[in-house]
Every structure is written in C-alpha cells, then in structure tokens.
Amino acid sequence: MIKPFSQNIIFFDTEFSSLDLNRGEILSLGFVKMNGEELYLELDFKGEADKWPEENILPSLNKEKVTPDEAVRKIEEFISNDKPYLMAYINQFDMAYFYKLFGLNNFNERFNWIPIDFASVLFAMNINPEILVEREKGFFDNMGIDLTEYHQHNALDDAKLVRGVYLRLSHDSFWCRFCFFLSPDRHLQKYL
Secondary structure, three states: OOOOOOOOEEEEEEEEOOOOOOOOOEEEEEEEEOOOOEEEEEEOOOOOOOHHHHHHOHHHOOOOEEOHHHHHHHHHHHOOOOOOEEEEOOHHHHHHHHHHHHOHHHHHHHOOOOOEEHHHHHHHOOOOOOHHHHOOHHHHHHHOOOHHHOOOOOHHHHHHHHHHHHHHHOOHHHHHHHHHHHOOOOHHHHHO
C-alpha cells in the first residue's frame, strides 16, 4: 500500500512535439488535484513535430490554444500557494518540458522542487512499471478502472489515470484485494 509523505499532490502529464528537448515544445498539459479538480491546456504550436506526435497527438488537439505565458498564468491560478508535489508517470520528459515552459526559478517558487515519478512508485511496489503503457486489461479490471474512459496520450486523461491508480493503491480496503491479485498462485501474476 502507498503511504504518502504528503497529500499535497498534483498529478500531471504533458504531450510534446519531439523527444529532442532542444527543438520540441509542449503541445498540451493536464493537471488533476487529489480532490479531482482539473486543468487542461493546449498550447499554440506552429513548429515542426516529429512523425509520431504529428500522427498521434496533433490530430486529437481541438481545444482553444493558449500562449506559453497564458499557460503559466492559468497553472499558477490552478495551484495552491503551499508548493504541491507534482507526480507524473515516467516524468523525465514531462518535467524537462515543464521546466522549459515554467522556468526553473518560477517552478521552485510555486512547486515542491522534487517531482515524483509514478513509474518508480510502481516499481518499488513490485508492480511492472510499464503497466500503464501496456494497458493490460486484467490489471485495470481488478482495480475497477474502465480504460475506455481514458484516451491514451491525452494529457488530462493520462493524469486522471495516474491519479486513479494512485488512489486505489493508497486505499486500505483495495490493497487487501490487490494483494490477493498479486499472490503467486493467481493467474494474473503475469502482470507484474
């Protein structure tokens, strides 16, 4: 079971135009507070995207676009003043792009300076950290999570999914059922 150091967490995800941090830009961001409050932003993008985001991300973007400065302002309005922890699934690129957008000094003034990587949390719990990418139906069925409600590679839906898994893994009664799921004699052990 997850026993968090703090409940002051905002789950987030980004979609971006390239794995090359020098030329890539954020396309969209999704944030979800512990209480379920959400913020989704799509940034005005006029640059060149790698082939994968061009085919898989850009066609799904359809909300009003904001400038980077507007995005920072809206994010600052969304967060509280008590320096929340940001938690993302496989957060390396998410954080690098977020620092690039938000500015490192501004980030450190508004957020806890240590981002939390949810893949590492899963790994420490003896759960295959690729489970959210692979979207193994049995794993999510056992958690009571309907994957049809989450569009993969949508920044807000990905942040909501991380929050949903996190909340289930931190709930005592769920943890008892999940331990049964993890037991060696269960056929679902393959998901670990």
